[in-house]
Amino acid sequence: MKSAFVLSSSFSLLLSLASAQSYDATICGEDRFGEFSDPHVYLPNAWNDNSPDDGYVCMSVDNSTPAFDVTWMWPENIADVHSYPYVRLNDDDLPTRLSTIQSMRIKSDWIMTLGSPRSPPRDFSNSTWAENKEELDEAGVTANAAWDFFLDGNRTRTYNPVDSAIEVMIWLGRVGHARPLEGDGVVTRITLGDHTFQLHYQLNFRSRHVFTWILADGGDVTQFDEDVSPLFEYILNNPPPESDDEDAAEWPENPYLGLVEFGSETWFSRENVTFSVANFALDLEVDEDAADSGSDGGSGGSGGDDEDDAAMALGVPFLGFVAPVALLAGAMIGL
Ligand SMILES: *[C@@H]1O[C@H](CO)[C@@H](O)[C@H](O)[C@H]1NC(C)=O
Ligand SMILES: *[C@@H]1O[C@H](CO)[C@@H](O)[C@H](O)[C@H]1NC(C)=O
Ligand SMILES: *[C@@H]1O[C@H](CO)[C@@H](O)[C@H](O)[C@H]1NC(C)=O
Numbered sequence: 025m026k027s028a029f030v031l032s033s034s035f036s037l038l039l040s041l042a043s044a045q046s047y048d049a050t051i052c053g054e055d056r057f058g059e060f061s062d063p064h065v066y067l068p069n070a071w072n073d074n075s076p077d078d079g080y081v082c083m084s085v086d087n088s089t090p091a092f093d094v095t096w097m098w099p100e101n102i103a104d105v106h107s108y109p110y111v112r113l114n115d116d117d118l119p120t121r122l123s124t125i126q127s128m129r130i131k132s133d134w135i136m137t138l139g140s141p142r143s144p145p146r147d148f149s150n151s152t153w154a155e156n157k158e159e160l161d162e163a164g165v166t167a168n169a170a171w172d173f174f175l176d177g178n179r180t181r182t183y184n185p186v187d188s189a190i191e192v193m194i195w196l197g198r199v200g201h202a203r204p205l206e207g208d209g210v211v212t213r214i215t216l217g218d219h220t221f222q223l224h225y226q227l228n229f230r231s232r233h234v235f236t237w238i239l240a241d242g243g244d245v246t247q248f249d250e251d252v253s254p255l256f257e258y259i260l261n262n263p264p265p266e267s268d269d270e271d272a273a274e275w276p277e278n279p280y281l282g283l284v285e286f287g288s289e290t291w292f293s294r295e296n297v298t299f300s301v302a303n304f305a306l307d308l309e310v311d312e313d314a315a316d317s318g319s320d321g322g323s324g325g326s327g328g329d330d331e332d333d334a335a336m337a338l339g340v341p342f343l344g345f346v347a348p349v350a351l352l353a354g355a356m357i358g359l
Pocket of ligand 1: 082095139142296
């Protein structure tokens with residue numbers, strides 16, 4: 025029995041070494057793993073200059089599974105997001121006009137764990153999440169798990185998360201005081217599979233249009249796999265009312281979708297938090313004919329000068345600012 029015990033513990037040691045070795049890289053702060061044209065690009069994205077020096081965000085990437093584990097700690101509440109560690113998912117059809125999208129299936133398994141687990145957490149079950157969430161809540165952690173999308177009438181600008189006219193988020197979970205920009209309340213509800221999402225709309229402090237879909241029952245979904253195109257179709261067909269804000273970004277009639285990202289907005293934790301994500305995917309189907317004919321004059325639909333501009337917009341210095349700037353948690357003021 026004893027030897028069996030020794031065997032199994034050295035086996036688990038081997039396993040954890042093996043999984044530790046399966047990372048391609050660990051990157052921190054404002055680093056990046058992958059080229060912008062790769063199917064997956066990983067960024068810890070510590071964009072906020074107001075973050076305390078004793079905080080950090082590091083990301084270990086396993087690009088073949090694919091999976092990543094982020095360890096972060098931001099021990100100061102600045103009533104703002106410190107970082108949005110994320111994977112950007114590319115597709116050859118992006119950017120594409122929203123009106124050409126026939127389906128957009130997004131998939132992600134995620135979990136958060138208090139501390140720094142010895143081996144990468146890959147149990148995304150509801151029961152494990154319920155336990156972990158209780159620990160995170162008790163420790164006062166505030167964070168979410170969210171998909172983030174950027175849209176604009178100008179194709180190039182869809183790669184610019186600060187200047188693009190529209191940001192759409194789909195929140196899959198949250199702990200602590202994480203709240204979206206809630207605007208005047210619930211705009212509508214849409215059910216996808218087993219999950220009903222409710223929509224909030226508000227201009228952010230840069231007067232960009234921010235739409236947030238969150239689960240209507242207040243729950244979290246750690247294993248998500250749905251066609252979310254109805255959520256975008258609603259926004260396309262139901263533009264927001266005119267705003268009194270003179271600086272409000274002009275509403276694009278026929279917007280393009282560019283950036284597609286999944287990550288965690290990190291507000292606050294005194295201890296390490298590990299955000300683990302696996303099996304993420306983007307499966308986009310567009311109406312190619314509409315996409316080709318939809319480029320109403322000027323530079324063509326796919327290819328041409330636009331691509332160069334898009335590449336430039338993705339320059340590294342700029343990405344220092346990659347910001348779900350929308351996410352000022354008004355609610356954090358109560359912390
Ligand atoms: C917290 O995470 C950092 C960075 O990964 C690590 O160096 C440190 O040992 C961790 N602290 C604890 C208490 O696990
Ligand atoms: C589109 O956006 C890019 C980057 O912001 C800008 O350089 C370009 O002039 C814009 N094009 C039009 C037609 O407004
Ligand atoms: C896990 O929780 C989600 C959200 O509450 C729910 O939709 C799903 O059915 C649950 N899954 C299982 C296996 O219980």
